[in-house]
Amino acid sequence: MKTRGRDLKYRGQAGFGYIEALVSSVILTVGLLGLLALLSFALVQNTVARDDLIAKQKAREALESIFTARNTQEITFNEIGNVSAGGIFLEGFQPLNKPDNLGLVGTGDHGEAETLVTPEGQVYTLDRFEREIVITPVGTDLRRVEVTVRYATTQGWERVFRVTSFVSRYR
Numbered sequence: 559m560k561t562r563g564r565d566l567k568y569r570g571q572a573g574f575g576y577i578e579a580l581v582s583s584v585i586l587t588v589g590l591l592g593l594l595a596l597l598s599f600a601l602v603q604n605t606v607a608r609d610d611l612i613a614k615q616k617a618r619e620a621l622e623s624i625f626t627a628r629n630t631q632e633i634t635f636n637e638i639g640n641v642s643a644g645g646i647f648l649e650g651f652q653p654l655n656k657p658d659n660l661g662l663v664g665t666g667d668h669g670e671a672e673t674l675v676t677p678e679g680q681v682y683t684l685d686r687f688e689r690e691i692v693i694t695p696v697g698t699d700l701r702r703v704e705v706t707v708r709y710a711t712t713q714g715w716e717r718v719f720r721v722t723s724f725v726s727r728y729r
Contacts, residue, residue: 606711610719612674613687613707616654617721620663620689620705624725632660635727638701639693641666651688651708664691686710699727 574582627633639645646665656669674682687709694702703725708718 602713606717609686609709609711610717612684613709613717613719614721616672616684616687616689617705617707617719620691620707621703621721621723623657623662624691624703627660627662628725629729633662635699635701635725638703638725639695640691643693643695645693647691647693649690649692651690651706654684654687654689654707664689696724701725 624638628635628638633646636644637646640647640649642649646662648664648666652664654672655663656672657663658665672684674684676682687707690706690708692704692706694704696702701724702722704720704722706718706720708716710716
């Protein structure tokens with residue numbers, strides 16, 4: 559009789575059944591797919607963040623090169639303008655190419671596309687980026703300079719960054 563009682567006591571604790579194993583494997587699969595999607599999203603956002611930083615820096619770099627050329631008197635104040643207004647800067651979006659011999663970008667005498675070298679030694683070509691420099695006179699001794707850098711992400715989105723400043727005839 560003791561064995562019968564023992565059999566009844568442990569009968570409900572036989573282990574996992576097929577249904578429980580199937581449900582747990584489905585839950586595990588959904589969780590792993592969620593982690594995979596999260597990892598993929600993080601990698602995409604890392605690339606976008608890097609390209610955003612490049613775009614911001616290239617916009618600032620163009621603006622700084624104009625200030626430097628004016629301060630070192632490499633160009634005159636009257637040359638700070640778009641070609642249609644008698645200046646040296648091209649209209650419209652231009653590819654991000656290496657600067658001319660004065661260190662200016664967007665003037666027409668540039669070389670091949672700019673490249674960056676990552677700390678790991680990878681060469682990154684900036685051929686997806688474009689820059690536009692719009693210079694508007696504000697009186698006789700002041701110019702408004704707007705530098706816009708845009709690029710297309712690998713997902714097909716267009717990202718745009720704009721920097722605006724004023725350049726005066728006086729240093």
